[in-house]
Amino acid sequence: MSSIFEITHKDAAGRIGKLRTPHGTVETPTVMPVINPNLQVIKPSEMRDFGAQMLITNSYIISRRDKLREKALKDGLHSLLDFDGPIMTDSGSFQLSVYGDIEVTNEQIIEFQKTIGSDVGVPLDIPTPPDVPRSRAESEMETTIERLIEARSMVNDEMLLAGPVQGSTYTDLREKCASTISEHKFDVYPLGAVVPLMESYRYAELVDVIVSSKKGLDPTVPVHLFGAGHPMMFALAVALGCDLFDSAAYALYAKDRRYITSKGTYHIDNLSYLPCSCPICVSHTAEEVKKADNCSDLLARHNLYVTFEEIRLIKQSIKEGNLLELVEMRCRSHPRMLEALKRMYSYSDWIEKYDPASKSTFFYCGPESSQRPEVLRFSKRLERFTIKGTAVIRPFSMRTYPESDNDLMFKPPFGTFPAELSEVYPFNAEVIEDTDIESLGKALENTIRLIELNPDAEFTFIKGKELEHPLFEKLEKIADVKE
Ligand code: GUN
Ligand code: ZN
Numbered sequence: 001m002s003s004i005f006e007i008t009h010k011d012a013a014g015r016i017g018k019l020r021t022p023h024g025t026v027e028t029p030t031v032m033p034v035i036n037p038n039l040q041v042i043k044p045s046e047m048r049d050f051g052a053q054m055l056i057t058n059s060y061i062i063s064r065r066d067k068l069r070e071k072a073l074k075d076g077l078h079s080l081l082d083f084d085g086p087i088m089t090d091s092g093s094f095q096l097s098v099y100g101d102i103e104v105t106n107e108q109i110i111e112f113q114k115t116i117g118s119d120v121g122v123p124l125d126i127p128t129p130p131d132v133p134r135s136r137a138e139s140e141m142e143t144t145i146e147r148l149i150e151a152r153s154m155v156n157d158e159m160l161l162a163g164p165v166q167g168s169t170y171t172d173l174r175e176k177c178a179s180t181i182s183e184h185k186f187d188v189y190p191l192g193a194v195v196p197l198m199e200s201y202r203y204a205e206l207v208d209v210i211v212s213s214k215k216g217l218d219p220t221v222p223v224h225l226f227g228a229g230h231p232m233m234f235a236l237a238v239a240l241g242c243d244l245f246d247s248a249a250y251a252l253y254a255k256d257r258r259y260i261t262s263k264g265t266y267h268i269d270n271l272s273y274l275p276c277s278c279p280i281c282v283s284h285t286a287e288e289v290k291k292a293d294n295c296s297d298l299l300a301r302h303n304l305y306v307t308f309e310e311i312r313l314i315k316q317s318i319k320e321g322n323l324l325e326l327v328e329m330r331c332r333s334h335p336r337m338l339e340a341l342k343r344m345y346s347y348s349d350w351i352e353k354y355d356p357a358s359k360s361t362f363f364y365c366g367p368e369s370s371q372r373p374e375v376l377r378f379s380k381r382l383e384r385f386t387i388k389g390t391a392v393i394r395p396f397s398m399r400t401y402p403e404s405d406n407d408l409m410f411k412p413p414f415g416t417f418p419a420e421l422s423e424v425y426p427f428n429a430e431v432i433e434d435t436d437i438e439s440l441g442k443a444l445e446n447t448i449r450l451i452e453l454n455p456d457a458e459f460t461f462i463k464g465k466e467l468e469h470p471l472f473e474k475l476e477k478i479a480d481v482k483e
Pocket of ligand 1: 090091092093094122123125126127128164191192193194195226227
């Protein structure tokens with residue numbers, strides 16, 4: 001049997017993949033628009049026009065409404081929503097987390113999802129919020145795992161089954177939950193209870209949750225970031241290995257008169273111009289949208305257009321191998337996102353394991369780029385260079401080189417490497433000439449290591465221009481440093 005998820009392209013820990021479901025194959029990363037069965041802002045049958053390949057709805061809401069339940073049981077979920085592509089159904093866990101109690105068991109809701117013909121079903125997991133006492137996070141995780149195992153025993157090939165990872169903000173519990181449920185072979189792994197983190201802009205902790213959960217999962221399984229619908233954070237989440245998102249945001253934000261962009265959100269009443277070229281924004285002025293009777297419908301449509309625009313840009317970036325450049329750009333739109341970027345690069349050692357060995361030219365986009373996995377990979381491989389005799393390290397901008405046994409080049413943030421590699425990835429990087437302290441520091445660290453690894457060689461370091469860094473003091477002890 002061919003596997004349910006096939007990865008076709010990779011960049012950082014992100015990937016483009018194909019997810020096979022009973023109602024067809026979708027290309028990931030993708031967003032599933034959330035369909036509220038009671039209140040359809042945009043009809044499911046229209047969703048493909050925006051770029052949606054797959055939808056998500058709530059089986060608990062369907063099961064609680066006589067009219068919806070009866071139609072779903074009689075004609076099936078796809079007929080109820082009038083959509084013939086893949087549909088994922090949530091279980092009512094979210095209602096459980098909001099209202100504390102719901103009138104359905106895990107067994108009943110799994111059976112219901114199977115009967116109505118869902119493509120991906122979700123057990124009744126417990127979304128444990130952030131910051132709860134560890135004992136609560138542990139015991140709710142145990143209950144979640146029991147319910148997941150029960151659900152697994154009830155589902156065969158009729159639908160795919162999701163195994164949500166819980167564990168609150170305890171990274172060790174997230175990893176343990178992920179590795180425990182992995183033994184039971186779910187088809188999709190949603191990372192649960194992250195909505196409160198996103199609502200309070202705790203993106204750095206979101207990075208911790210994603211990475212710790214991913215560490216417990218097999219890297220080849222599809223991962224869904226539950227409740228993530230703002231395009232500003234898609235690139236970051238994709239780079240960490242998330243494949244599926246779901247967006248209620250397009251409709252919820254629209255109801256609050258909010259206009260989504262990939263760099264953040266505007267209140268429509270504060271907009272004098274519409275900074276977007278979707279069909280809504282090119283056919284209306286900001287004033288027209290504000291005054292329109294169907295303002296929230298117009299905003300929902302715009303919000304959905306920009307959501308899928310970002311997904312296409314992310315996929316293109318993965319193919320080109322410049323996803324991290326996109327992440328760095330997106331993470332500069334809010335200080336909390338910048339914190340998330342820094343947190344992400346604190347995991348560069350982990351990302352490096354998945355990042356392709358060769359891709360498009362590395363673009364230095366700011367001090368954080370010095371911590372990129374490609375730079376770390378170079379540090380790990382310094383042992384591979386053996387240098388004997390005399391060696392001159394010249395700045396990468398210096399065209400001529402003095403006589404020596406080894407012509408070496410110094411290029412921040414990487415450091416020192418044989419000059420003949422200067423046009424080879426990653427040393428062909430586009431970097432800034434006036435290097436910053438972070439980049440220079442990383443390059444000097446790597447240079448010092450290289451010199452220490454080759455104690456018999458005789459090194460001369462040509463500065464080329466005024467450079468200041470505390471590490472020069474150390475360098476001067478092991479090499480002849482010239483201006
Ligand atoms: N929707 C948002 N978060 C969650 C979660 O943790 N579990 C489920 N089942 N649905 C969600
Ligand atoms: Zn628009």
